[in-house]
Amino acid sequence: MEKAEHMNVRPIDPPVAEPGVDLAWLADRIAYPLFQQCIHCGLCTASCPTYVETGDENNGPRGRIYLMRSVVDGRLGVGPEVRKHLELCLDCRACETACPSGVQYGKLIEPFKIEMVRDAPAGKGLSLIQKVVLHHLFPYAGRVRAALLPVRGLQKLGLMKLVERSGLLKLLPPTLRNMAAMVPTLQPASNLPEILPAIGPKRARVGLFLGCVTDVMTPQTTGATARVLRRNGCEVVVARGQACCGAIHYHSGAEAPALELARQNMNAFDFENLDAIVVNAAGCGAMFKDYGHILPPEERERGARFAAKVKDVSEFLAALGPIPPAHAVPMKVTYHDACHLCHAQQIRSQPRQLLAMIPGLELVPLAEGELCCGAAGTYNLTEPEMSQRLGRRKLANIEATGATIVASGNIGCTLQIARQAREKGLPIEVVHPVDLLDRAYEGES
Amino acid sequence: MTATAAPTTIPLVRELAALLGEDGVLHRRDELVVYECDGYVIEKAVPDVVVFPTSTEQVVEVVKLCNQHDVPFVPRGAGTSLAGGTLPIGGGVMISLTRMKRIVEINARDRYAIVEAGVVNVWLTRALAGTGVHFAPDPSSQTACTIGGNVATNAGGPHTLKYGVTINHVRGVELVTPEGEVVQIGGVVEDQPGFDLTGLLVGSEGTFGIVTKVIVGLCRDPEAGRTLLAVFPTVEDSVEAVSGIVAAGIVPAALEMIDNLMIRAVEAAFHFGFPVEAGAVLIIEVDGVDAALDHEAQAISEIVQAHGGTIDKAIGWRTREEPEYKAIWKARKMAFGAIGRVSPTFCTQDGVVPRTALPHILRFMEGVSERTNIRIANVFHAGDGNLHPIILFDEQDPDQVKRALQASHEILDECIRLGGSVTGEHGIGVEKLAMMPKLFTPDDLAAMTAVHDALNPDNRCSPAKKIPVGGHCIERTSPGRRAPA
Ligand code: SF4
Ligand code: SF4
Numbered sequence: 001m002e003k004a005e006h007m008n009v010r011p012i013d014p015p016v017a018e019p020g021v022d023l024a025w026l027a028d029r030i031a032y033p034l035f036q037q038c039i040h041c042g043l044c045t046a047s048c049p050t051y052v053e054t055g056d057e058n059n060g061p062r063g064r065i066y067l068m069r070s071v072v073d074g075r076l077g078v079g080p081e082v083r084k085h086l087e088l089c090l091d092c093r094a095c096e097t098a099c100p101s102g103v104q105y106g107k108l109i110e111p112f113k114i115e116m117v118r119d120a121p122a123g124k125g126l127s128l129i130q131k132v133v134l135h136h137l138f139p140y141a142g143r144v145r146a147a148l149l150p151v152r153g154l155q156k157l158g159l160m161k162l163v164e165r166s167g168l169l170k171l172l173p174p175t176l177r178n179m180a181a182m183v184p185t186l187q188p189a190s191n192l193p194e195i196l197p198a199i200g201p202k203r204a205r206v207g208l209f210l211g212c213v214t215d216v217m218t219p220q221t222t223g224a225t226a227r228v229l230r231r232n233g234c235e236v237v238v239a240r241g242q243a244c245c246g247a248i249h250y251h252s253g254a255e256a257p258a259l260e261l262a263r264q265n266m267n268a269f270d271f272e273n274l275d276a277i278v279v280n281a282a283g284c285g286a287m288f289k290d291y292g293h294i295l296p297p298e299e300r301e302r303g304a305r306f307a308a309k310v311k312d313v314s315e316f317l318a319a320l321g322p323i324p325p326a327h328a329v330p331m332k333v334t335y336h337d338a339c340h341l342c343h344a345q346q347i348r349s350q351p352r353q354l355l356a357m358i359p360g361l362e363l364v365p366l367a368e369g370e371l372c373c374g375a376a377g378t379y380n381l382t383e384p385e386m387s388q389r390l391g392r393r394k395l396a397n398i399e400a401t402g403a404t405i406v407a408s409g410n411i412g413c414t415l416q417i418a419r420q421a422r423e424k425g426l427p428i429e430v431v432h433p434v435d436l437l438d439r440a441y442e443g444e445s
Numbered sequence: 446m447t448a449t450a451a452p453t454t455i456p457l458v459r460e461l462a463a464l465l466g467e468d469g470v471l472h473r474r475d476e477l478v479v480y481e482c483d484g485y486v487i488e489k490a491v492p493d494v495v496v497f498p499t500s501t502e503q504v505v506e507v508v509k510l511c512n513q514h515d516v517p518f519v520p521r522g523a524g525t526s527l528a529g530g531t532l533p534i535g536g537g538v539m540i541s542l543t544r545m546k547r548i549v550e551i552n553a554r555d556r557y558a559i560v561e562a563g564v565v566n567v568w569l570t571r572a573l574a575g576t577g578v579h580f581a582p583d584p585s586s587q588t589a590c591t592i593g594g595n596v597a598t599n600a601g602g603p604h605t606l607k608y609g610v611t612i613n614h615v616r617g618v619e620l621v622t623p624e625g626e627v628v629q630i631g632g633v634v635e636d637q638p639g640f641d642l643t644g645l646l647v648g649s650e651g652t653f654g655i656v657t658k659v660i661v662g663l664c665r666d667p668e669a670g671r672t673l674l675a676v677f678p679t680v681e682d683s684v685e686a687v688s689g690i691v692a693a694g695i696v697p698a699a700l701e702m703i704d705n706l707m708i709r710a711v712e713a714a715f716h717f718g719f720p721v722e723a724g725a726v727l728i729i730e731v732d733g734v735d736a737a738l739d740h741e742a743q744a745i746s747e748i749v750q751a752h753g754g755t756i757d758k759a760i761g762w763r764t765r766e767e768p769e770y771k772a773i774w775k776a777r778k779m780a781f782g783a784i785g786r787v788s789p790t791f792c793t794q795d796g797v798v799p800r801t802a803l804p805h806i807l808r809f810m811e812g813v814s815e816r817t818n819i820r821i822a823n824v825f826h827a828g829d830g831n832l833h834p835i836i837l838f839d840e841q842d843p844d845q846v847k848r849a850l851q852a853s854h855e856i857l858d859e860c861i862r863l864g865g866s867v868t869g870e871h872g873i874g875v876e877k878l879a880m881m882p883k884l885f886t887p888d889d890l891a892a893m894t895a896v897h898d899a900l901n902p903d904n905r906c907s908p909a910k911k912i913p914v915g916g917h918c919i920e921r922t923s924p925g926r927r928a929p930a
Pocket of ligand 2: 039101
């Protein structure tokens with residue numbers, strides 16, 4: 001910028017020498033051609049929730065790839081700005097769906113996110129709450145349940161709604177407040193036996209993954225999933241010893257515990273002797289399907305065999321050929337595409353196909369159905385403000401459909417949307433598609 | 446990292462921040478780097494400040510400040526320009542219009558809509574779903590590009606053949622002049638008396654000011670359509686069929702050619718079901734009154750067969766939202782990106798020839814490809830003679846880069862020689878400035894410069910774009926663009 005001085009604008013800083021991250025560590029995990037795959041066309045930008053909200057290319061996929069590449073090229077260091085823009089990424093992968101050039105964005109951002117946690121300046125790494133949640137809560141469904149007990153007490157007494165409405169929650173720091181607000185009215189946890197026989201002629205033998213959050217927060221969905229599978233001729237194995245999928249850890253930069261959990265799950269499910277491992281939480285399903293490349297090289301082959309068996313419940317049923325349900329569920333329903341189903345697993349038509357089978361159910365389209373709702377794992381804890389903005393945007397679109405039921409295939413989305421609706425006092429029920437299917441089989445709506 | 450947290454001491458930045466808030470201004474180097482280029486990556490220039498106004502009034506104030514401080518400024522929408530249209534030559538203030546994204550009014554009965562410049566093309570399409578009308582310009586980048594950018598470049602798209610380009614669908618604009626005045630040009634009704642200033646503005650690539658609102662004309666949705674996929678043994682056969690269709694008096698809504706190299710790339714990316722052995726395919730679309738379409742489709746398939754082709758697929762549709770319809774156009778529109786999967790580097794050209802010269806230019810390109818030993822793929826708007834040859838090369842190999850550049854030049858020179866042009870829809874930007882003297886005589890250029898200087902006297906608004914003002918000329922060392930069209 002040789003004209004800079006006369007323009008009263010300061011000249012551009014010299015190139016940085018201090019990368020702010022461990023470049024060698026990153027180089028081991030990101031092959032440089034992954035950056036070159038991006039042809040800088042910008043076709044991904046308008047699909048990115050954080051870009052759509054802010055209009056800033058630094059918060060869009062092309063910009064983030066450019067930032068990361070500039071860091072790797074030694075042009076930029078990971079200072080507060082670069083860190084801020086990369087941390088604001090939801091890892092929703094809408095950009096991968098939009099990209100014509102096949103850029104594997106997740107393979108770029110995830111190592112960066114892990115490295116930013118590893119190399120975080122004091123006070124910038126995982127917050128205490130994240131550490132507690134990640135390392136002590138999520139791996140153990142029992143503990144999640146115990147941790148929620150006080151909240152549950154409040155709910156029994158009907159105080160939760162009062163607390164929320166009175167704005168008392170506003171006194172908590174935003175991160176804690178979000179935690180409290182996410183908790184839905186709790187049901188008793190599912191408590192399923194290890195083996196559930198097929199109803200009618202047996203067509204398959206499947207493992208059922210419970211999920212640490214799903215089973216505690218929405219145990220009725222676990223039950224519904226098992227019943228729907230049995231109604232479709234599946235013997236259901238609720239494998240003992242299964243653990244959290246590790247997604248929350250992995251995406252928050254805690255690689256080692258995530259891999260430990262992966263091993264535990266691969267050992268728990270006798271997957272060679274199962275036709276499928278059925279998952280009803282999109283985030284967990286997407287994580288399982290990644291086992292083939294996130295594990296260390298010598299374990300990848302086994303991880304890939306495990307991953308090949310993993311199926312989202314809608315994906316599995318659609319492929320099996322679902323038995324049409326007998327009872328009507330005469331309701332107006334809209335469907336929200338969970339990022340980890342539509343972008344990470346490219347599953348869009350199957351859940352809609354299941355819903356369309358239900359007699360009397362009217363499925364209405366949702367504007368911006370594929371735009372992230374802002375839940376995104378622990379994102380609601382780490383980036384509460386953007387999470388709120390996206391949550392409100394999602395709710396406004398839902399409201400516009402006139403539907404009172406939202407179906408979604410991911411626990412994170414379910415909690416986020418339910419909470420937004422509760423906060424706004426809207427009578428909107430958020431369910432999993434199998435919940436509705438279950439009602440249609442069992443005949444209670 | 447230098448002084449990123451400290452409030453800035455630069456007067457202009459301080460004034461901009463006072464105007465727009467801290468959130469509306471980027472001025473730290475770490476956040477400016479991503480704005481150094483758009484869809485055209487060969488040349489780069491970092492702006493000194495990026496601002497995000499949310500209203501016309503704010504744009505006015507920003508422009509006035511730039512004038513007071515004698516700083517150049519340039520507008521930017523989604524940054525999908527393929528010709529460097531948003532490159533901040535000489536630095537200065539980049540005015541991002543991405544926060545001006547309201548659809549102000551939709552009037553389906555009078556068939557117009559008023560939108561802010563930052564509205565993404567496809568957002569308007571979605572907002573119009575079910576109203577019975579649509580905005581016709583549908584450039585391949587429509588899922589990302591802004592309507593302000595469409596106006597700046599007079600964008601096209603596959604359906605221009607029947608429906609015309611952006612200029613045919615803009616009734617008026619709200620413009621902030623380079624001096625910082627707001628002017629309304631045109632209006633909600635068509636054909637205003639007086640000079641056609643809207644016509645002058647559309648395609649001016651930001652050199653006459655900053656468009657903040659656009660009044661677009663809307664077209665009635667067709668009752669139905671037929672989209673045919675015709676397969677040919679060779680590219681020549683396919684373009685002969687194109688001439689045959691047009692000669693028969695049929696006006697297809699779209700008529701697109703994809704050659705073998707592209708078919709393979711697109712199949713690898715989207716698994717649409719294109720026949721990978723075919724020499725070329727044509728996507729031929731007719732729309733209008735349902736009753737007439739079968740007859741037209743029949744006539745087309747006879748012409749296709751007469752030129753050695755076969756109809757591989759025929760999609761009958763009622764709305765452009767039908768899944769099979771969307772799938773075929775997604776494959777076509779994303780074609781350029783798909784080539785990234787088969788070649789390490791590529792550049793896309795944008796030439797125009799008279800339609801009857803298509804067979805000639807295609808043979809010519811084959812010759813160029815053989816002479817330079819550089820692969821050239823083709824996917825283009827065959828109906829209006831707008832070519833997008835894609836030149837494949839490896840940027841790591843300097844000799845290939847040189848040959849690719851040569852191939853690129855030879856093709857564009859031949860387009861000019863045939864009476865065509867070097868840009869059908871992407872604009873001149875900075876990429877093709879050096880080509881302007883080849884396209885126009887010195888007298889032509891002088892006349893254009895006079896118009897430019899009358900409207901943008903200080904050349905502070907989008908400097909060094911569109912016409913070579915002030916002797917700006919760029920010596921190119923690598924081939925043109927390498928991004929989708
Ligand atoms: S993963 Fe989601 S939030 Fe992150 S860049 Fe891609 S689209 Fe944007
Ligand atoms: S990520 Fe894909 S869509 Fe986005 S700019 Fe890069 S190549 Fe284009």
